[in-house]
Amino acid sequence: xxxxxxxxxxxxxxxxxxxxxxxxxxxxxxxxxxxxxxxxxxxxxxxxxxxxxxxxxxxxxxxxxxxxxxxxxxxxxxxxxxxxxxxxxxxxxxxxxxxxxxxxxxxxxxxxxxxxxxxxxxxxxxxxxxxxxxxxxxxxxxxxxxxxxxxxxxxxxxxxxxxxxxxxxxxxxxxxxxxxxxxxxxxxxxxxxxxxxxxxxxxxxxxxxxxxxxxxxx
Amino acid sequence: xxxxxxxxxxxxxxxxxxxxxxxxxxxxxxxxxxxxxxxxxxxxxxxxxxxxxxxxxxxxxxxxxxxxxxxxxxxxxxxxxxxxxxxxxxxxxxxxxxxxxxxxxxxxxxxxxxxxxxxxxxxxxxxxxxxxxxxxxxxxxxxxxxxxxxxxxxxxxxxxxxxxxxxxxxxxxxxxxxxxxxxxxxxxxxxxxxxxxxxxxxxxxxxxxxxxxxxxxxxxxxxxxxxxxxxxxxxxxxxxxxxxxxxxxxxxxxxxxxxxxxxxxxxxxxx
Numbered sequence: 465x466x467x468x469x470x471x472x473x474x475x476x477x478x479x480x481x482x483x484x485x486x487x488x489x490x491x492x493x494x495x496x497x498x499x500x501x502x503x504x505x506x507x508x509x510x511x512x513x514x515x516x517x518x519x520x521x522x523x524x525x526x527x528x529x530x531x532x533x534x535x536x537x538x539x540x541x542x543x544x545x546x547x548x549x550x551x552x553x554x555x556x557x558x559x560x561x562x563x564x565x566x567x568x569x570x571x572x573x574x575x576x577x578x579x580x581x582x583x584x585x586x587x588x589x590x591x592x593x594x595x596x597x598x599x600x601x602x603x604x605x606x607x608x609x610x611x612x613x614x615x616x617x618x619x620x621x622x623x624x625x626x627x628x629x630x631x632x633x634x635x636x637x638x639x640x641x642x643x644x645x646x647x648x649x650x651x652x653x654x655x656x657x658x659x660x661x662x663x664x665x666x667x668x669x670x671x672x673x674x675x676x677x678x679x680x681x682x
Numbered sequence: 683x684x685x686x687x688x689x690x691x692x693x694x695x696x697x698x699x700x701x702x703x704x705x706x707x708x709x710x711x712x713x714x715x716x717x718x719x720x721x722x723x724x725x726x727x728x729x730x731x732x733x734x735x736x737x738x739x740x741x742x743x744x745x746x747x748x749x750x751x752x753x754x755x756x757x758x759x760x761x762x763x764x765x766x767x768x769x770x771x772x773x774x775x776x777x778x779x780x781x782x783x784x785x786x787x788x789x790x791x792x793x794x795x796x797x798x799x800x801x802x803x804x805x806x807x808x809x810x811x812x813x814x815x816x817x818x819x820x821x822x823x824x825x826x827x828x829x830x831x832x833x834x835x836x837x838x839x840x841x842x843x844x845x846x847x848x849x850x851x852x853x854x855x856x857x858x859x860x861x862x863x864x865x866x867x868x869x870x871x872x873x874x875x876x877x878x879x880x881x882x883x884x885x886x887x888x889x890x891x892x893x894x895x896x897x898x899x900x901x902x903x904x905x906x907x908x909x910x911x912x913x914x915x916x917x918x919x920x921x922x923x924x925x926x927x928x929x930x931x932x933x934x935x936x937x938x939x940x941x942x943x944x945x946x947x948x949x950x951x952x953x
Contacts, residue, residue, distance in 0.1 A: 510812045552907060554882035595882055597852040649850055651881050654817045657706050 483536040489676030491521035504665040508652035513665040520551035540567030565591035582616040603645035605666035611638040628678040635674040639667040710748035769800040785906035790826035797827040825888035826901040829874035832865040833898035875916045885911035889928035894936030
């Protein structure tokens with residue numbers, strides 16, 4: 465690594481290797497929590513969240529094998545398209561859109577820093593809300609996304625690992641808070657008040673993706 | 683509900699409200715919670731609960747002393763389904779339809795502003811699916827609800843359009859004027875399409891079923907992944923199969939020929 469690259473690396477610590485670590489980490493987290501996610505989904509949905517996401521992220525792994533040399537944004541776009549195709553249900557279009565929007569926001573940049581990463585995650589959330597029309601408190605993945613992004617904004621200027629740690633903590637707290645909520649979006653909303661008392665599977669998997677992001681930063 | 687409680691029996695009304703409160707509230711409720719929720723005295727609620735308990739309609743948790751719905755409620759629910767004419771007649775047709783198109787089939791009836799699912803046949807594959815019988819969805823986010831509503835007299839349709847239209851996804855139609863136009867088109871086409879308006883990734887195509895008076899009694903529809911049910915507009919094969927099934931079911935319900943004939947022509951022009 466040249467001195468120049470090292471200096472740029474200090475302000476722009478994320479690159480394709482980081483994104484690859486993130487996506488592989490997502491796959492590992494989802495695989496490890498597959499049955500738990502499915503169990504959560506059985507209470508409020510159709511019991512396929514863990515299985516579907518796991519299938520999708522395994523497919524993302526194969527895409528990564530063949531994606532050597534691509535810029536990080538393009539990796540995310542390809543991962544998103546794979547998730548749309550392979551996950552199915554509501555999670556496929558939602559997470560697929562999220563990763564694709566994040567990738568588009570990063571464009572062709574080879575490296576990027578916390579600020580650009582925050583923008584990309586905001587774009588991802590915008591994609592999710594455009595599809596699902598969910599707002600905070602509806603007991604959806606938005607309840608984990610939004611606090612995480614708020615934490616990232618509050619951490620503007622912080623080192624990457626610290627910023628991502630704050631985001632993960634916020635996403636996990638957001639997911640936990642969905643337990644007390646009544647679902648107003650998605651299949652869980654069919655249950656009305658009976659959805660209270662169950663943690664939302666989508667918010668839970670979103671928190672896992674933020675945990676994978678934090679771990680990718682080392 | 684309406685105000686004419688004068689001709690009804692107050693304690694029965696209160697008992698029914700307790701059962702509905704237990705059905706829609708937290709899984710277990712204490713006497714004070716219920717009394718507060720319903721605006722009744724604790725002693726009244728207690729007496730009603732004891733009476734309902736004797737009929738097995740509610741039961742008391744031994745540890746917490748809280749109440750929940752009793753096993754007899756399931757018997758009553760099952761009896762409702764068993765005696766439901768549309769459900770009874772649709773059992774075989776729904777199976778046949780599911781096998782024909784390889785997707786899940788649902789039969790629903792409008793109940794207030796929601797569609798109550800009275801029958802559900804799983805997609806004939808080995809995927810995990812959850813039985814939706816007994817679930818209800820807002821009428822305007824369901825092909826079953828839209829096609830049933832489209833067949834209603836104008837005044838009832840207007841009432842439905844005038845009420846709350848909650849947004850469940852980015853694709854839910856929440857503008858009553860847009861929805862009114864959609865219902866007109868559905869009425870002409872003889873089937874309704876719902877494309878990710880209730881749940882992202884899921885779509886449904888449904889047609890109404892009519893009784894001997896020519897009144898709509900409910901609807902039958904095929905539900906599945908949007909990429910198969912509405913790949914680029916409604917799947918023609920599914921539309922044809924759904925309309926065919928609805929027409930046969932209507933005939934079985936004794937529907938006048940005009941409905942059966944109107945539903946027979948497969949038209950696939952409504953977006």
